[in-house]
Amino acid sequence: MNNNAPSAKKALRKLLLLFLNFVILYGLLRVIITLGERLQMPVIYYIGSSVYMIALAVLVILFFYWNGGTFDTKLPLPEDLPEEWSLSEKRDYLEKRKAGIAKARSLLYILLPLLVTIGISYIELWFFV
Numbered sequence: 001m002n003n004n005a006p007s008a009k010k011a012l013r014k015l016l017l018l019f020l021n022f023v024i025l026y027g028l029l030r031v032i033i034t035l036g037e038r039l040q041m042p043v044i045y046y047i048g049s050s051v052y053m054i055a056l057a058v059l060v061i062l063f064f065y066w067n068g069g070t071f072d073t074k075l076p077l078p079e080d081l082p083e084e085w086s087l088s089e090k091r092d093y094l095e096k097r098k099a100g101i102a103k104a105r106s107l108l109y110i111l112l113p114l115l116v117t118i119g120i121s122y123i124e125l126w127f128f129v
Contacts, residue, residue: 014109017109018109018112018113019113021109021110021113022113022116022117024113025052025113025114025117026113026116026117026120029048029049029052029117029121032044032045032048032049033045033048033121036048049118049121052114052117052118052121053118055114056111056114056115056118059107059110059111059114060111062104062107063104063107063108063111065100066100066101066103066104066107067100067101067104068097068100068101073101073104073105075094075097075098075101076094076097078090078091078094081093081094
């Protein structure tokens with residue numbers, strides 16, 4: 001049971017970080033929406049939601065790029081790489097790819113809450129306005 005305790009704490013920490021990022025992103029979007037409504041300037045909402053959508057697109061592209069052009073998180077085997085590559089080229093590629101996967105995973109802490117925020121915003125827009 002002791003072996004699972006650190007992983008449970010780590011998972012809880014990750015979930016709390018995701019939730020905190022969601023609260024921040026959603027709260028900021030609600031501030032933008034409320035500001036647009038109170039000032040009766042819908043352009044504030046349009047600009048704010050456009051910034052969120054552009055940020056989402058950029059983050060998805062960065063995630064895809066850092067993940068090696070795939071959504072797969074597994075490293076290829078050295079045998080799967082081109083045969084004309086030397087052993088050092090294969091090793092460098094795998095190290096670079098491993099670092100990219102680590103960056104992509106850390107990017108998920110912003111990407112997923114942003115995706116949920118935009119999704120909830122559009123659900124509110126379609127069903128509750």
